[in-house]
Amino acid sequence: MDCQRCGACCAQFRVSFYWAEADDAPGGTVPVGLTETVSPHTRCMQGTWSSQPRCTALEGDVGRHVGCRIYDLRPTPCRQVTAGDAQCLKARAAHGLSAEAPSAST
Numbered sequence: 001m002d003c004q005r006c007g008a009c010c011a012q013f014r015v016s017f018y019w020a021e022a023d024d025a026p027g028g029t030v031p032v033g034l035t036e037t038v039s040p041h042t043r044c045m046q047g048t049w050s051s052q053p054r055c056t057a058l059e060g061d062v063g064r065h066v067g068c069r070i071y072d073l074r075p076t077p078c079r080q081v082t083a084g085d086a087q088c089l090k091a092r093a094a095h096g097l098s099a100e101a102p103s104a105s106t
């Protein structure tokens with residue numbers, strides 16, 4: 001199992017980050033049009049602030065084949081989840097996916 005056959009963490013949590021990670025700030029990378037405002041200093045990926053979160057940048061079917069449309073531009077929380085860590089396993093469990101040997105991070 002690897003991240004490209006998973007995507008559970010992109011469809012489980014609110015993916016929020018400091019507003020200046022978006023590309024309307026100097027040095028920001030995340031396309032601002034794919035974000036929404038959480039607070040004056042915080043944004044999140046569109047679609048993740050929901051009772052059934054799913055990031056707008058996630059393509060494909062969770063648990064089958066997925067990709068991130070903005071992989072190289074993704075915000076900090078996406079870079080911090082590591083395959084096999086507690087957040088990963090929580091997301092996978094919520095999607096009915098096994099805890100066995102995910103082998104690459106998002």
Ligand code: SF4
Binds near residue numbers: 007008082084092106
């Ligand atoms: S980090 Fe874990 S939950 Fe996220 S895509 Fe990879 S295997 Fe799935």
Ligand code: SF4
Binds near residue numbers: 056059067069074075
């Ligand atoms: S930006 Fe990419 S890695 Fe981050 S939650 Fe969305 S689809 Fe997943």
